[in-house]
Amino acid sequence: MQFRNELDFAQDLDQNDPLRVYREQFHFPKVGGKQVIYFTGNSLGLQPKISKDYVDEIMKDWRELAVEGHFYAEKPWWDYHERLAAPLAKVVGAKTSEVSVMNTLTVNLHLLMVSFYRPDNKRFKILCEEKAFPSDQYMLKSQLRHHGLDPEHALIEVRKREGEHFWRTQDVIDKILEAGDELALVLIGGVNYYNGQVFDMEAITKAGKSVGAAVGWDLAHAVGNISLSLHDWGADFAAWCSYKYMNSGPGNASGIFVHEDHLGKKDIQRFEGWWGTEKASRFMMKPEFEPISNADAWQISNPPVLALAPYLASLKLFEEVGMPALIEKRKKIVAYLEFILGEVAETVSGSFEVITPEERGCQLSVLLHGQGRPLFDYLMKNGVIVDWREPNVIRLAPAPFYCSYEDMYQFGQILKEGILKLSTVDSLG
Structure with missing residues (x-):
């Protein structure tokens, strides 16, 4: 599939996702009154409503x-x-x-x-x-x-x-x-x-x-x-x-x-x-x-x-x-996330790299070369719940049960905005 870094494309992927109904069966935290983009199912999964x-x-x-x-x-x-x-x-x-x-x-x-x-x-x-x-x-x-x-x-x-x-x-x-x-x-x-x-x-x-x-x-x-x-x-x-x-x-x-x-x-x-x-x-x-x-x-x-x-x-x-359906979506949504990261990297070249090999599951680990911890803090304050690992890695895990393709697109927008804002602050330093 030829991915596109566009909102309507991500929304179309969600409309055609057979697992989309399960997103509504989980409780999401909120930041600033808005449901978060949750990337830390590799640390603690969201709560199923039936629990x-x-x-x-x-x-x-x-x-x-x-x-x-x-x-x-x-x-x-x-x-x-x-x-x-x-x-x-x-x-x-x-x-x-x-x-x-x-x-x-x-x-x-x-x-x-x-x-x-x-x-x-x-x-x-x-x-x-x-x-x-x-x-x-x-x-x-x-x-x-x-x-x-x-x-x-x-x-x-x-x-x-x-x-x-x-x-x-x-x-x-x-x-x-x-x-x-x-x-x-x-x-x-x-x-x-x-x-x-x-x-x-x-x-x-x-x-x-x-x-x-x-x-x-x-x-x-x-x-x-x-x-x-x-x-x-x-x-x-x-x-x-x-x-x-x-x-x-x-x-x-x-x-x-x-x-x-x-x-x-x-x-x-x-x-x-x-x-x-x-x-x-x-x-x-x-x-x-x-x-x-x-x-x-x-x-x-x-x-x-x-x-x-x-x-x-x-x-x-x-x-x-069933695991086969979860794995099928996992492969697709992680591939879309990797595509989004690539699109952002082209805009703000040299700021990070994905260190996760092709042999992977839900997680992509992103090694930061530029902003480091301040970028993590920016994402968290703007409703993207990610995971930090020393010395300078952000882990992203889009769990297929409750993460959407639109989440991937919106994350890309927030990530790019954060890198550019922090770069401006550094240059004014």
Whole structure:
């Protein structure tokens, strides 16, 4: 399609967008009384309007049934989490039995590493990407220290090539093969938080498994954003948060994936709690742990149903739309955003560049060479909610559920205006 940087063209794209009706199903903040252009679904998704109904249902059951709500609510609390497994499995490309919801992301990665990072004298190294998300860096280094290992020696960080803003798949694979039988675990963010790059998870998983390492994925920026096939790829485990593209609410519960090859085993190492035991015997209070035969075996405590309610509400929308339709719009709206950025760059040349490679999801990361933080502040004050990452990157993530093509056009107008105004101020300096 030949894009045009014109309002009527953007509005025409919206009129022909089969997902346009879903924009009205989300609450938008306002700046100066006007609905914002929201580009931070990669940090916190907007609130679906139906979320309140799902939370209110639990509050009503709690008010009217109290403890009996565990078993006699319309959606009984004791197995509330099970309702999320099937729709989530479709989103991540898994079997329902391989998916569960519990805790928060880094907590779950720590718990999963109890099972899948089992170092010995020969095989003990962990491989991740250079400058992984800080929480992942802290987690990996603390796990190594917990096992008496020195991160300087035991942590392999795959670097980008000099002068490049992205990782090359072959470089990752070469590092895996170089580590060979010393490598115990590959754990990478499937979509990089900083530059928005989508890693070739299938190829990297295959390489990791070929040298005998376990392979896991932090999918915080991937779930609800890109096409995933965790089961078919053969990943051992994965975890993700739910408050970004999944729109479940701030700090909400994390999802996990454990490949069926590891399910139903009593001898696998893990931290255990009573909600991971077989349902039939859970309330018999037996002294021995009997793992349930699906990914729920990694649960420790009973589900936080008030947190799971908005997650279930959002998954209803994902069920209605399906990932293929979301991905189709995502590709088109991100391409239009990139076109708009190119048009602005021609007007104000040299002020920024897109550092996100073609292997991408919703996010475009824009490296600022000129105005820096003042341009971010200008956008925010003018109703464009974007995300700043030090030292000088603005992240833009047009989530297909609620962002419109007209948003992309209007953003371009505000961006150009901001750069020109700030340039004038600097020149008058």
